[in-house]
Amino acid sequence: MIARLKSLARRLEARTLAVWIAVAGAPWVFLAVADEVGEGDTASLDRRLLLAMRAAHDPSDPLGPRWLEESMRDITALGGFTLLTITAVVAVLLLVFHDRRRAALILGSTVVLAQISSELLKAVYDRPRPSLVAHGSIVYSQSFPSGHSTLAAATFFTLAAVVASAETKKQTKALIFVLAILFVVMVGISRVYLGVHWPTDVLGGWALGASWALVAWVVLGLTKPRRGA
Structure with missing residues (x-):
């Protein structure tokens, strides 16, 4: 019995350590990328990666057939403000209807904070959009971090944590x-493919959105209600 308790304690300690490393690591990745972007150290890499998704003889032409370009526009919409707002509102309402008000509050707050932080940081870093190629999607704001990538990561990861918390099968959770x-990942790639973001914009957005999702995951675990609560 004592051996089992010690083994359980070690597993819990390892799991807790992994969670906190992730919570601290995501913001660190964002700050590291932001620092490199601010100093202009990523310009060459960004340029190469962006052009790698374009025809060598014509940078205005994305790789692949026309249907792929149209598909990328559909995919990028998955990270758009309108669709993710609708998704978040529906998810919050469903959670409230199922008497999971804490989870509803956490999800809603995470999405709002992710959106606000993205807009504020865009203003702070004030990075211009790529001008190497024609944009395949309409843009209204600055480039770093990618708002689509930020909001997609925050929304989908938090929603996944909430849904998975109600599941008992490990395969389903996975x-x-x-x-x-x-x-x-698909949303982020689509932003670079359409020429509206530099790759490091997407990486920064992923890190920022994941940071909010990880915080939400921790809060969700700490405030997990008892059965029926």
């Missing part, structure tokens, strides 16, 4: 998080 990661 599938939920895999799908969330897939959506977030």
Whole structure:
């Protein structure tokens, strides 16, 4: 019995340590990327990666057939303000209807804070959008960090944590998080493919959004209600 308790304690300590490393690591990644961007050290890499998604003979032409370009516009909409706002509102209402008000508050707050922080940081860093190629999507704000990537990471990861918390099967939990990661990655790639963001804008957005999602995950765990609460 004592051996089992010690083993359980070690697993819990390792899990807790991993969580806190992730919580501290995501903001560190954002600050590290922001520092490099601010100093202009990523310009060459950003340029190469952006042009790698364009035809060598014509930078205005994205790689692949026309249907792929149209598909990328559809995918980028998954990280758009309108769709994610609708998704968040519906999710919050469903959680309230299922008497999970704490989770609803956490999800709603995370999405709002992610959006606000993204807009504030865009104003702070004031990075121009890429001008190497024609934009494949309409843009209204500055480039760093990517708002689509930030909001997608914050919304999908937090939503995945909330949904997974109600699941008992490990396979289902894993599938939920895999799908969330897939959506977030696809949105980020689509922003670079359409020429509206530098790759480091997307990386910064992922780190910022993941930071908010990790905070939400910790708060969700700390305030996890008892059965029926």
